[in-house]
Amino acid sequence: METRELRYFVAVAEESHFGRAAQRLAMAQPPLSRAIQQLERRLGVVLLHRTARGVTLTEAGSVLLREARLALEAVEAAEHRTRRAAADRPGVVLATKAGASRELLSKLLDAYVDAVDVVLCGPGEPERLLRNGRADVALLHRPYDTTAGFDTEDLHTERQVVVLPAGHPLADRPHLSMAEVNTLTGLPLPRWPRRDGSYPDGPGPQVRDHTQLTQLITLGRACAVMPESLRAQLGDDHAIVPVPDAPAVTTVIAWPPHSRSKAVADLVRTAQSL
Numbered sequence: 014m015e016t017r018e019l020r021y022f023v024a025v026a027e028e029s030h031f032g033r034a035a036q037r038l039a040m041a042q043p044p045l046s047r048a049i050q051q052l053e054r055r056l057g058v059v060l061l062h063r064t065a066r067g068v069t070l071t072e073a074g075s076v077l078l079r080e081a082r083l084a085l086e087a088v089e090a091a092e093h094r095t096r097r098a099a100a101d102r103p104g105v106v107l108a109t110k111a112g113a114s115r116e117l118l119s120k121l122l123d124a125y126v127d128a129v130d131v132v133l134c135g136p137g138e139p140e141r142l143l144r145n146g147r148a149d150v151a152l153l154h155r156p157y158d159t160t161a162g163f164d165t166e167d168l169h170t171e172r173q174v175v176v177l178p179a180g181h182p183l184a185d186r187p188h189l190s191m192a193e194v195n196t197l198t199g200l201p202l203p204r205w206p207r208r209d210g211s212y213p214d215g216p217g218p219q220v221r222d223h224t225q226l227t228q229l230i231t232l233g234r235a236c237a238v239m240p241e242s243l244r245a246q247l248g249d250d251h252a253i254v255p256v257p258d259a260p261a262v263t264t265v266i267a268w269p270p271h272s273r274s275k276a277v278a279d280l281v282r283t284a285q286s287l
Contacts (some may be wrong), residue, residue: 014052016088019081021048022060026078030067083162090146090269104128105276108139108148112223112246114264117168117287118152125283127276135222136205143267149277150268154240156260163267166285173259174241177252178233184252191238191258200236203229227251 024034060074111133142148201217
């Protein structure tokens with residue numbers, strides 16, 4: 014298979030429509046359709062169920078979509094890492110979610126002697142930057158980030174809390190369950206974007222970053238379950254209640270398993286020591 018074919022297939026699978034995929038790829042629809050048909054013939058499988066309204070993935074198509082994304086990310090990573098190696102830039106690029114692990118990040122930058130370029134990202138982006146080669150190392154958070162395919166070291170595990178508007182009737186409770194959080198009247202949990210930029214269905218507001226989320230909570234339009242350490246970034250217009258049955262969040266430092274960078278190894282050791 015060629016990377017061109019994989020890009021074509023991913024576009025059709027994500028758009029669920031040949032016409033929209035052709036527009037996204039800036040090409041005509043007939044050659045796109047022929048390319049997918051040729052790919053199906055070569056693989057000997059049906060990848061798409063075609064209807065008048067669009068396409069849906071077969072089981073084989075779902076597998077290829079998952080594998081194609083990984084393959085394209087690997088190709089992109091090889092390109093970025095090769096160019097960065099030729100540029101001979103010192104130090105490492107560290108990706109982390111904006112607002113998360115602030116205390117750890119501050120200590121890490123103070124303790125690590127070499128140059129670190131910090132890239133502050135939205136939710137899900139540090140993992141993507143690490144996979145596509147734009148970052149050498151990342152601070153990720155299980156279970157929200159996927160660490161499969163990376164080498165990792167666990168750094169810190171903490172419980173989660175629900176953030177409510179100040180003065181909410183439940184703000185004085187010693188704790189809440191996830192079932193109670195999920196049924197809070199008028200305070201739905203937010204909806205974060207998926208990998209393809211779309212949002213899951215649900216009553217909660219669409220959010221892109223934590224600044225937007227905390228303002229929505231202040232306005233009484235949402236609540237949020239987040240790691241306890243983020244309480245230090247909240248003001249008097251928020252209330253914090255522990256949620257004991259919410260999954261614990263583990264901060265990990267992650268890097269590509271094939272990395273042979275001494276700078277990355279030194280940064281990982283520094284993070285472990287902290």
